[in-house]
Amino acid sequence: MNQVQVAIDGPSGTGKSSVSKLAAKEHGWGYLDTGAMYRALTWWCLDQGIDLTDQQAVAEAGRTFDLRMGTDPSAPSVAVGERRIDAEIREPALTEQVAAVATNLEVRANMRDRQRALMEQLAQETGGVVAEGRDITTVVAPDAQVRILMTASEQARLARRSKELSSTVEATRAQIVDRDKADSTVSQFMTAADGVRLVDTSDLTFEQSLAAVLQIVQEAIDAGERE
Numbered sequence: 001m002n003q004v005q006v007a008i009d010g011p012s013g014t015g016k017s018s019v020s021k022l023a024a025k026e027h028g029w030g031y032l033d034t035g036a037m038y039r040a041l042t043w044w045c046l047d048q049g050i051d052l053t054d055q056q057a058v059a060e061a062g063r064t065f066d067l068r069m070g071t072d073p074s075a076p077s078v079a080v081g082e083r084r085i086d087a088e089i090r091e092p093a094l095t096e097q098v099a100a101v102a103t104n105l106e107v108r109a110n111m112r113d114r115q116r117a118l119m120e121q122l123a124q125e126t127g128g129v130v131a132e133g134r135d136i137t138t139v140v141a142p143d144a145q146v147r148i149l150m151t152a153s154e155q156a157r158l159a160r161r162s163k164e165l166s167s168t169v170e171a172t173r174a175q176i177v178d179r180d181k182a183d184s185t186v187s188q189f190m191t192a193a194d195g196v197r198l199v200d201t202s203d204l205t206f207e208q209s210l211a212a213v214l215q216i217v218q219e220a221i222d223a224g225e226r227e
């Protein structure tokens with residue numbers, strides 16, 4: 001198989017980002033964090049004083065902002081122009097506002113085009129790409145050779161996120177469950193679409209989650225070579 005596109009979706013805390021990075025690294029492929037792109041646009045709008053409820057202004061900002069995604073899985077980065085914003089886009093106050101941008105349909109159409117172009121470019125340059133988000137298996141790359149939906153029980157996801165954010169499970173629940181609900185209005189990522197492989201990480205260790213994804217990728221490579 002010449003070039004391998006791997007699409008991974010799922011709600012927050014299932015292990016998409018951490019597993020995708022290592023899977024890409026294992027194969028020497030590029031890595032694309034599509035959530036970071038929506039976060040970057042949110043940061044840019046706030047920085048520019050753009051009202052997030054002004055759909056037209058946000059869509060225009062999305063079309064014109066100079067987003068630069070660093071796609072090395074060992075050191076992914078996000079910048080707008082020369083300004084690095086890796087820490088800023090993870091701030092809880094910003095995370096709460098991403099849904100306002102991510103539910104803007106004009107923004108989604110533009111992001112889809114940017115993400116397709118980046119996936120294509122990375123596959124050509126490195127032989128493959130692992131892209132993760134909410135709508136990669138269904139909208140951005142429905143023809144990807146590998147499509148995976150990562151799931152986990154709400155309990156497992158909340159425990160992981162609250163550990164990462166050093167906050168209580170209850171405080172994390174309010175953030176995550178509300179965000180999943182808002183996200184679900186525009187993308188279908190709680191159940192696997194046709195042909196999408198399910199990896200439930202609830203009872204897996206991190207290493208087991210990575211192994212499960214790598215095995216599915218390897219099966220696709222082997223099947224491609226037999227064709």
Ligand SMILES: Nc1ncnc2c1ncn2[C@@H]1O[C@H](COP(=O)(O)OP(=O)(O)O)[C@@H](O)[C@H]1O
Pocket residue numbers: 010011012013014015016017018019160161164201202203204205206207209210
């Ligand atoms: N079985 C598991 N599979 C994946 N991640 C796990 C697992 N157990 C614990 N974790 C941890 O949970 C967190 C998941 O975060 P992340 O990869 O950012 O998820 P997502 O991108 O889906 O929101 C990471 O800190 C990861 O190390």
Ligand SMILES: Nc1ccn([C@@H]2O[C@H](COP(=O)(O)OP(=O)(O)O)[C@@H](O)[C@H]2O)c(=O)n1
Pocket residue numbers: 011012013017034035036038039098099102132133134135136179183187
């Ligand atoms: N493909 C994608 C990826 C993210 N998003 C949005 O961006 C937000 C942040 O995504 P993320 O992947 O960084 O979030 P986590 O799952 O890591 O918590 C999500 O809550 C969605 O609102 C999206 O709409 N479509």
